[in-house]
Amino acid sequence: MPDPSTGFSLDAISNHVADLLDGIAPRLVTVHGRRRGTSSGFHWRPGLIVTAEEALEADGDVTITRPDGSQVSASLVGRDPSTDIALLRTEEQPLEEIVFGPTDGLRTGHLVLAVGRMPEGLSAALGIVALAGGPWKSLRGGHIDRRIHLDLRLNFQSEGGVALDTSARIVGMTVLGPRGRVLVIPSETIERVAPQLLDKGRVARGYLGLGLQPIRIDKAAADAAGLAEPRGLIVVSVDQDGPGQKAGIRQGDILVRWNADVLPSVRRVYTLLGPESVGRSVNLGIVRTGAHMTLAVEIRERPKPQ
Template identity: 25%
Template sequence: MKTNWKALVLVGFLSSATTLAGFKLLNDNETDVIFKEAQGESLTHFTSAGAPAGAPGDFVYAAEATTPTVVHIKSTMTRQTSRSQQQIPDFFRDFFGDDFGGGRQQPQQSVGTGSGVIISSDGYIVTNNHVIEGAQEVEVTLHNKAKFHAKVIGTDPSTDIAVIKVDSKDLPAITLGNSDAIKVGEWVVAVGNPFNLESTVTAGIVSAKGRGLGIIGSGRRYQNATPASLKDDDSPLESFIQTDAVVNPGNSGGALVNLKGELVGINTAIASPTGSFAGYAFAVPSSIVKKVSSDIIKYGAVQRGYLGIALGDLDSQKAEEYGVKVSDGVYVREFTENSAAKAGGINKGDVIVKVDGREIHSIPQLQQSIGLHKPGDKVTLTVNRDGKEKDINVTLRNRTGGSDIIKREEAAEVMTTLGADFSDLSKPEKDRLARYKHKGGVKIAAVNGGKLARTGVAEGFIITKVNGKPVTTVKELKSELAGKEDSMVQFEGLYLDSPYDVFSFGFRL
């Protein structure tokens, strides 16, 4: 029986702590990150006395080394919601006005919890983007019960990674391990705060690597997408480590470590029909975490390199359909505008089988190998063309087709961060709103998995105000949001079929 992964996998509903390894800042303007890297000691050094490698006693060292670096995160969002106390027919409201029926403003507060991992002694912490997304307040509780308000340094929804910072010194920081070196069957330990149970440690093995599940940014845009329809410049970067270590809601952002206590992944999702652990958990590899967090701290935005190609996975049936000589690798279907791959000499119909000598078997593996580079980096792609392998050097480009570093202020538009498509209201829609004393608004035509999706807003919602100022066109909405990066923004709006129920919510862009 086929398993629908997208129906089973719950992204970010775990909560846990992730770690990259302690690092220090070299200067204030262009911050370089020096990670606390693994030293490569023999694994036997970390086993319990007299216990063979892999015995249950091996977990003690990993647990003791990791637990002090894992924190509990509480994110709070407050919304002002105006709702009538009872449903009143429009006929009566036309005569008696909007206040008929006792409508009133009510604050609604939602609290989410998760985990995070200290990556530097001066307070930088890595967690999942979904743990803190949309939060107006983020509180961190350390292993010693000390509590701090945290500042959001930056987020990357495409990998579900975020960096926050607390004002403290001399904190314990985790050691960064090599996620590429771990093997299927190797013991790993998950540390986090499931169900608000602080400092919980579980163990399991690596069940698989390079899983691409289509769950990051799982709005409509990706739910209806197939691997062959996604391009490397518009898709999330997924190459999960799968493990059977028990992970539950509250573990999101938590650390997955090897027996030496070195970070190899960030616990991010579970596959479950119930919402609780059912045997499968997924973690973002530490190689991705290191790249994303260091870019966020140094540049304010992730510097991700792109090939600019449409991707297609291969098997024997598709190889026959495409007319290629191999059934393993990634098929080049077409190119985007200003494609780096096309400029470098890649052809439609080529099959990418290696990146810098590393074998590529799937789209997630290719995305990870390329995504760890920044624009301007050169990579060597080995392609199978007409049954023969050929090495081609390609200079990667940024999302816009250039090779420049993208600073925070040059990052993607705020409108993209919202994760929705917008449209102006039609005349009938404007006329209906006018009947209920609303001046107009901007309609959400589709929700694609960004910050608006986290609020529960659905297609058809009409934004009427931004920070208290009315907006009546998409152009006005863009104008009101311009320059609001990393700022709190309050939205107000309603649905046409319930014009008396006005909703207000806010989050940090």
């Protein structure tokens, strides 16, 4: 049993966790954006709420339940599927802008409190950081500043809520990853993406204007292109006036290299077309009717969906 003289006791831990919940409670809301249920969100700036993009099923108005139980409408300001961040606008509340806590000091084994708001009230789960890694790319090509996994069970209605460290700092937003794994979208990612959503409604992504599918290619052509594996990405469509079309890429061409790197999958191309790619030039290695060539393509920003 812990020695009470050290100040480390179950009562002290219990009261500290409850105090953390009391401190964050005014910022947490319930987001009615799913057909069958709700998710969570939190006030970022006056009148602006951050939530999990994956939990929003529509681009129209949604309903917010505030901490006092009242409901108000909210409109979508912007969403970024690649980082799972969405921004909503609603009636202003007397809350200051959030000061996020950095995640660079977060280590495996640190305690983290995941807090959301269900229609019945606050929900909380206390767990440890199971993984604290470096930057990574999401399956949708988004740049996430740190890979943080939590060892706790998160109710789906708490997705879009906050992750608090033991100093009551918000270190990110909790979301559900593959196989029910609980991930944290780090504070640094939110601080980078949310202002872009507020400004433009979306995060700029690179655009080649090409429809691609994986394909196996002739071994002789693969050898000529210096490929260890006879694989590439065939161009099945070329957008008119797109960067690829302007560079001379044709339907039926096979992409095999991005600068010096091979292209093992369409997903790899998608991850390479992140926000930082816009405006840059890339040399694409092409196999056309058995011959290998290189075409320079200037990456443009993906057009806004109509």
